[in-house]
Amino acid sequence: MEPLPLHLCKPYKLSSILNRLYSLIHVTALTSLIYYRVSSLASTPLASLPAQLLVFALELLLSLLWLLNQAYLWNPVSRRVFPERLPENEQNLPAIDVFICTADPKKEPPLEVMNTVLSAMALDYPSKKLHVYLSDDAGSALTLLALRQACAFASSWLPFCRRFGIKTRCPKRKYELFKEHIRIAEEEKSSATDKINPSIVEVIIDKSDDEVRTNQVEMPLLVYVSREKRPPHPHHFKAGALNCLLRVSSILSNSPYILVLDCDMYCNDPTSAKQAMCFHLDPKLSPSLAFVQFPQKFHNISSNDIYDSQLRTTFQVRWPGMDGIQGPMLSGTCFYMKREALYGIFLQKELHHLKESFGPSNELIISLQRSNQRKTIGNGTLSSTLQQEAQFLASYNYETNTLWGKQARYLYKSLIEDYFTGFILHCKGWKSVFCNPSRSAFLGSATSSLNDTLVQGTRWNCGLLEVTFSKCSPPLYGLSRMPLLQTMCYSYYALQPFYSLPLWCLASVPQLCLINGISLYPKVSSPWFVIFSSIFLCSLLKHLVDVLVTGGSVQTWCNEQRIWMIKSLTCYTYGTIDAILKCFGMKQPCFSPTNKVSDDEQAKLHQLGITRMVISGGANELLGQVILSFYILLESYPIIEGMAWRKDTGLVPASVALLSFVLSIIFLLLGSVVLSSKFGSGDFGNGSGGDGHGGVGHSGGDGHSGGGGHSDGDEGNVGGDDGNGSGDGRGGHASDGSGGGGGAVAAAAAATAAMAAMATAATMAIMTATTATTATTMTAATATTAVTMTAAAAMTASAYMAAAEDT
DSSP states (O other): OOOOOSEEEEEOHHHHHHHHHHHHHHHHHHHHHHHHHHHHHTTSOGGGHHHHHHHHHHHHHHHHHHHHHGGGGSSOEEEEEOGGGSOSSGGGSOOEEEEEEEOOTTTSOHHHHHHHHHHHHTSSSOGGGEEEEEEETTOOHHHHHHHHHHHHHHHHHHHHHHHHTOSOOSOSSSOHHHHHHHHHHHHHSOOOOOSSBOOEEEEEOOOSOHHHHTTSOOOOEEEEEEOOBOTTSOOOHHHHHHHHHHHHHHHHTOOSEEEEEETTOEESOTTHHHHHHHHHTOTTTGGGEEEEEOOOEESSOOSSOTTOTTOHHIIIIIHHHHHTTTOOOOOSSSEEEEHHHHHGGGGGSOHHHHHHHHOSOHHHHHHTTOOOOOOOOTTSOOOHHHHHHHHHHTSTTTTTTSOBTTTBSSOOSSSOHHHHHHHHHHHTTOEEEEOOOSSOSEEEOOOOSHHHHHHHHHHHHHHHHHHHTSTTOHHHHTTTTSOHHHHHHHHHHHHGGGGHHHHHHHTTHHHHHHHTTOOOSOOTTSTHHHHHHHHHHHHHHHHHHHHHHTTOOHHHHHHHHHHHHHHHHTHHHHHHHHHHHHHTTSSOOOOOOOOOOOOTTOOOOOOOOOOOOOOOSOOTTTHHHHHHHHHHHHHTHHHHHHHHTOOSTTOOOHHHHHHHHHHHHHHHHHHHHHHHHHHOSSSTTOOOOSSSOOOSSSSSTTSSOOTTTOOOSSSSOOSSTTSOSOOSSSOOOOTTSOSTTHHHHHHHHHHHHHHHHTTOOHHHHHHTOOSHHHHHHHHHHHTHHHHHHHHHHHHHHHHHHHHHHHO
16 A cells, blocks of 8 residues: 655646636737737838837837746646654654854844744754754854854753744744843944954854753754855855855755755744655655745735735745746745755766865765764764864865856855756756745745835846856756746746836837827727737736735735836846946946844835826827826826825935936936937927828827828818918817917926926936945835836826817
């Protein structure tokens, strides 16, 4: 009789069918759009051809990104685990090393880091099989002292958890004395550290009274590691810290499985280790399984979640979709990795090849042939020989002339080592699984300010493009090494920063053309308008359905739409610029840890508002651009609110608003001058009319825009044979600007454009920022740019059409 399975995999059949049907319909619509654009190029006036080509090219880019995104929806699955079916004798379970990384005690408070350490030590797993390593890249004496205090507290806390079956093993309220010790240490010790840090490896033991410790159960091995750092020698940030922990742990515990946690991501469910072992110990899955990824969830997210901090799309849509192919991407934290997957084929190499790969340490080479041997002596400290060897492995130059970070282990060359490392593992044939239990296995601290969110996003997108620009670019390197759908998933993230290009275009070009009366989309009376509008509306509706199905609300949908636009205009843009500068050697790699210090004076949540603007008159040619303007305006109301009338900490600085105003004026004026020189012979309100055949300015056509440069003669006729007359009520313009209400239109348009300019160019202000401090300070205002630019265009169009109707 075969043993019962340790886990089950269930495909979402109905969801898969519906997603594929939607993809088929949407592809058909996109094909029609492309056909329209190509077929209409021949009849497009030469003067407006550049704008049409630019919009078309960026529509193709958006279509490509949409197509790649469909791979996540092709075959989503869910998994269920049965930890109770694991071997009854827990001593038969494999050992686990836990890696926790911290880099800055100012941004990552030691108390929060110790919460994570204690929760990892309290996992529901045999103590002899559990080893916790804390990497301190700051080399902070405060962090080391805090870890010693945590160890003393754990000697009483862990037995308490096991005795009473406490689930949430991250202490929050029952350790006031422990917290007080940490606070005193923070006051007495400076958190500032020297740039040169010596290597420190220390096994932490409880040095409290022996009579107390004799009654306590055995605790997991706890090790403090601070690797040596000597600028300007590169230390490769988090990837370098993880590789250092790999080496040190190899000669101390050498467990076959590794749990990686961010310093703020504590273990919320002590059974997560056993849940992961349900996959790693499956004889059918285990030989090819590299890691088990758990979702990142956060305890400090508001119900509104205005910054999409929960990453709903990633962990509730995309990762289950990839799980049905080859497995989800490595997500930086909350994953159980197989050590063999990181060491790879080097285990089979000869000695000199092993040293070329792993370095000169004989102890490290020997550890490759054994597993789970805790090397400590009687009182829990390391022998002098092992201590020296561990410090040697943590030295700054150990990786010189080796393959650490180049072809194996946690890979360098990118700020996001998780994405790069996971991609290479999947290219080598390894698989991964996504485990999303009902009780959150891990909980962390999400960013609580827009600046932190966008700075973090900038780092991520820069790292993505570093991989894209490398010889291991996912669209090319992965195509022959992974399934097509898996390659599409990785390629989507590799090209994600390029969302900035079409978003910048859609935030400026259609609106600028709208102000100058140039049509980029089909007339409302044209059947092709249905194609464009259906693509736009169906995309929004599909996103809304996904949000509602995964437990979100309409408010969640609005927030995700808004933050996507903000990120596309800001951190996607900055990430792209940073990556390009690094490729040309014009910028050095830098890493700023996300601020995890709680701020009691957080800004109030942005609430969406609706601004009512009535558009009068016919909108046959320009309605598409007007709708686009109003849509972005409504989505971005909270940002405009922050720049216009917020009085709390959410207020955009006046200097940034002023700079935005100036740059807006410059952009609108220069854009209008360029367009008027190309698309018309006169000022706003002038045209070439006469017989109804207008230029691309504001004469002829249907009375709103010359658009295509001509009309059928009677639709836009101004009523007189010389172009002067009262018009037909639809806003025709005379060649001298005196007929058809051209002056009123010009005045209204100019007034509204001036109002619009006040809110326009925060993004351009950002582009002029040359220092990290300036960019960080102005990041919140970046989103204001295109957002308010479209608001301006919308108001201009409103006034333009209203004036045209009145005359």
